[in-house]
Amino acid sequence: MSDGFWRGLFVVAAMFNVAAGLPPLVAPEQALETFGMAPLPDHLFMRVTGLLVLTLGVGYWFVSRNLNLREIVWLGVIGKSGVVVLFAWSWMRGLVSSTAAAAGMGDLLFVIGFLSFLATHRPNSAKPA
Secondary structure (H helix, E strand, O other): OOHHHHHHHHHHHHHHHHHHHHHHHHOHHHHHHHOOOOOOOOOHHHHHHHHHHHHHHHHHHHHHHOOOOHHHHHHHHHHHHHHHHHHHHHHHOOOOOHHHHHHHHHHHHHHHHHHHHHHHOOOOOOOOO
């Protein structure tokens, strides 16, 4: 696939992570309500989660600008695979809503895309766009 396709994948991944990371970071109570989860006494863990998701989104933006940053893609594969497993497990146990599970399963598409990128795209020495 072309570099343009891969750049687009990482722009979409960046936008997805920004959209997923901002709500728990800036509005943790509403994010918990959306996911059907009980409020926590302190929203620190929800905000940390939002911050980390947002940070990975910035990493995907970096990759969209320089496709040679493969290490960031590996972090995405690891993190997003973990999200898929954790949300599926929690949903099967009835601990999170279907909305939350669907959001977690969305990461499976990125895992597939990221692994495809890593398997087929070869780094080059050209300047990043």
